[in-house]
Amino acid sequence: MGSRGEVVVRPLTLAWVARQLEVGETVVRVEVLHGGITAEMRRLTVGARGEGVRELVLRSFVDEQCASDWLGREAGALTELAEATAVPAPALVAVDPTPEHCEYPSLLMTHLPGRPILGDEGLEARVPALARQLVAIHAVRPVQRPRDYVALTTAETVVIPKAADSGVWTAAIDVIRKPAPSYEGRFLHRDFQPGNVLFGDVQSRITGVVDWAAASWGPADLDVAHCATNLALLHGPAWGLRFAEAYEQAGGVLAAVASERLYWLVRDALAASEEVQLVAQPWREAGRTDLTMQVVEKRLNAYVTALMTA
Incomplete structure (x- = not known):
């Protein structure tokens, strides 16, 4: 089935989706x-003749070798979050991680209202809302603990921007050469950032948190650092620097020692250096055409410099 002539759901996957629907329901519309x-x-818009419609979301991993692991994590997270009323996550409908029935590993879930807001307007209200939502996520006590977080960045893989102060970046890289600080584990989203948060008509009202494929167990500081980095790249370094404070004001607890907080903030910022183009592309597709590679690299450099010289 397609939209505007484009094949968007493959035959085996569409047949699998159909088996998950209620009697009499069919997929009547597909949107990318x-x-x-x-x-x-x-x-997917699903409807039955003479009755109303509902919407589902189909997530398929076409090229990723880790798809089975990611879909397993997402299915587990959505199952855990089904009872977490303070976290507006999609409800799991079905998952085919191996895959056995679909062309590619796939997950079917409910669709949530709202949309990501990536523009600068309304940030004063949205940043505290993001912080409150992240505190609620970290308060979840899962029955089945997800696997421990993975930090893929190493001192050897950091990409120093061309215009960066090499001395500042060398000092930042030295920070992550040290062993990770000890921490009290929390349930992590692991990719909590504005692109994965849905807002309703009121810009401070969150209606959904999506993309739980990296759900992990680890330090709250890591989720906070990741959102801070994304805010810095989207809106400027000052917003990244403000997020940890907003998280604490919302009742969140971070590492007690300043050097330990710096470790997590720097680690996530340096991780962004390896995939600046990959991170910024979806933002440009969503309308932030001002976020060129050069702009995002400049903001990342300014943010790392601010962290290291604060």
Whole structure:
């Protein structure tokens, strides 16, 4: 089935989706959802003759070797979050991670209202809302703990921007050469950032948190650092620097020692250096055409410099 002539759901996958529906329901419309980096996203409008319609989201990993692991994590996270009323996550409908029934590993879930807001307007209200939502996520006590977080960045893989102060970046890289600080584990989203948060008509009202494929167990500081980095790249370094404070004001607890907080903030910022183009592309597709590679690199450099000289 397609939209505007484009084949957007493959035959085996569409047949699998059909088996998950209620009696009499069919997929009546398919829409491509943009903004994802690692998976194809489709919004499916489902209806029965003479009755109303509902919407589902189909997530399929076409090229990723780790798809089975990611879909397993997402399915587990959505199952855990089904009872977490303070976290507006999609409900799991079905998952085919191996895959056994679909052409590619796929997950079917409910569709949530709202949309990501990536513009600068309304940030004063949205940043505290993001912080409150992240505190609620970290308060989840899962029955089945997800696997421990993975930090893929190493001192050897950091990409120093061309115009950067090499001395500042060398000092930053030295920070992550040290062993990771000890921490009290929390349930992590692991990719909590504005692109994965849906807002309703009121810009401070969050209606959904999506993309739980990297759900992990680890330090709250890591989720906070990741959102801070994204805010710095989207809106400027000052917004990244403000997020940890907003998180604490919302009741969140971070590492007690300043050097330990710096470790996590720097680690995530340096991780962004390896995939600046990959991170910024979905933002440009969503309308932030001002976020060129050069702009994002400049903001990243300014943010790392601010962290190291604060």
